[in-house]
Amino acid sequence: MWFIVGHYATHALAVLKEKGYRITKPRRLVLELLERTAEGLSPYEMGDLLRENGQEIDTVSIYRIIETLEKHHLVHRLLGSGKLLKCHLEDESHCEKAQHDHCHHFFICTACGAIQEVHCPNLQEVLAVLEAAQGIHITEHSLELRGQCRACYVG
Amino acid sequence: MWFIVGHYATHALAVLKEKGYRITKPRRLVLELLERTAEGLSPYEMGDLLRENGQEIDTVSIYRIIETLEKHHLVHRLLGSGKLLKCHLEDESHCEKAQHDHCHHFFICTACGAIQEVHCPNLQEVLAVLEAAQGIHITEHSLELRGQCRACYVG
DNA sequence: ATCATTGCAAACCGTTTGCAGCCTT
DNA sequence: AAGGCTGCAAACGGTTTGCAATGAT
Numbered sequence: 001m002w003f004i005v006g007h008y009a010t011h012a013l014a015v016l017k018e019k020g021y022r023i024t025k026p027r028r029l030v031l032e033l034l035e036r037t038a039e040g041l042s043p044y045e046m047g048d049l050l051r052e053n054g055q056e057i058d059t060v061s062i063y064r065i066i067e068t069l070e071k072h073h074l075v076h077r078l079l080g081s082g083k084l085l086k087c088h089l090e091d092e093s094h095c096e097k098a099q100h101d102h103c104h105h106f107f108i109c110t111a112c113g114a115i116q117e118v119h120c121p122n123l124q125e126v127l128a129v130l131e132a133a134q135g136i137h138i139t140e141h142s143l144e145l146r147g148q149c150r151a152c153y154v155g
Numbered sequence: 156m157w158f159i160v161g162h163y164a165t166h167a168l169a170v171l172k173e174k175g176y177r178i179t180k181p182r183r184l185v186l187e188l189l190e191r192t193a194e195g196l197s198p199y200e201m202g203d204l205l206r207e208n209g210q211e212i213d214t215v216s217i218y219r220i221i222e223t224l225e226k227h228h229l230v231h232r233l234l235g236s237g238k239l240l241k242c243h244l245e246d247e248s249h250c251e252k253a254q255h256d257h258c259h260h261f262f263i264c265t266a267c268g269a270i271q272e273v274h275c276p277n278l279q280e281v282l283a284v285l286e287a288a289q290g291i292h293i294t295e296h297s298l299e300l301r302g303q304c305r306a307c308y309v310g
Numbered sequence: 311a312t313c314a315t316t317g318c319a320a321a322c323c324g325t326t327t328g329c330a331g332c333c334t335t
Numbered sequence: 336a337a338g339g340c341t342g343c344a345a346a347c348g349g350t351t352t353g354c355a356a357t358g359a360t
Binding site for chain 1: 277282284291293296297298301309
Binding site: 022023024025042043044059060063082 | 325326327333335
């Protein structure tokens with residue numbers, strides 16, 4: 001049986017294997033689907049897409065696979081829509097850090113639907129000021145930006 | 156028929172009336188409920204709470220009422236949970252501005268569940284830098300912070 | 311009296327749990 | 336061979352739509 005796997009799926013499968021998880025067909029299919037899509041997908045949408053391509057996976061299994069992937073920081077979940085997004089490899093170091101700091105920064109293009117993780121270097125300072133001013137203790141933060149990406153803005 | 160209404164509900168009802176909406180019992184009840192709760196409520200939870208208090212409102216109506224309230228910036232919706240929150244009157248000027256700028260800043264205490272709108276004065280600058288750096292155009296943003304509020308942090 | 315608004319019915323989407331059986335290891 | 340993982344069944348929570356009846360103006 002053959003699977004066309006790319007960088008992200010390969011990496012994620014390696015991580016799972018290393019953690020003692022088994023490499024199953026449903027896991028492969030979900031990871032490949034995440035690899036192909038830049039817009040983020042809900043578990044339910046994943047099921048529909050796979051089904052359209054003749055790949056039958058039970059929706060329940062997708063939920064459980066996603067759960068595992070989230071646990072090991074291999075996918076992001078958008079607060080607003082609940083959609084899931086592969087954790088980009090080029091952002092890996094940032095991503096891992098971001099995950100451990102429980103922070104998530106996303107930019108969503110309302111024109112083309114593309115989602116990108118963004119790095120927001122000064123945000124930590126802004127939050128530190130806020131913490132001091134309000135006497136609160138911030139452990140996690142999520143920032144979701146919407147607008148037009150470079151291509152859609154210029155075009 | 157009597158209703159114990161406070162500042163928020165009174166204000167919101169006045170806004171609705173001024174916009175040509177009718178003042179109905181379900182609308183009053185939802186607004187009073189929002190007034191009483193600081194933690195945010197989902198439409199469904201509102202129905203349950205009202206039912207417990209012997210006030211029967213159809214869940215469908217609650218959804219439609221919320222829709223109207225959102226349209227006129229009388230409630231906020233939390234990205235993470237989808238729960239709804241009254242738009243605080245003391246924050247009104249900020250709130251109106253925030254709404255028109257499509258920005259939402261919330262702090263959620265993970266200990267006591269309280270939710271507060273926060274003012275994040277330098278965030279706009281941070282985003283402006285990001286826009287310039289990435290060539291993107293940001294039209295809305297949502298920031299959700301989690302941690303311990305002053306009381307829970309100290310205590 | 312008018313027509314905005316609600317309640318009811320029904321369907322739908324999305325998610326979760328338990329259990330039996332399969333398939334990776 | 337063992338047991339992690341999946342598929343199936345079923346139930347639930349939450350949301351949405353259409354239509355008839357109600358009630359605020």
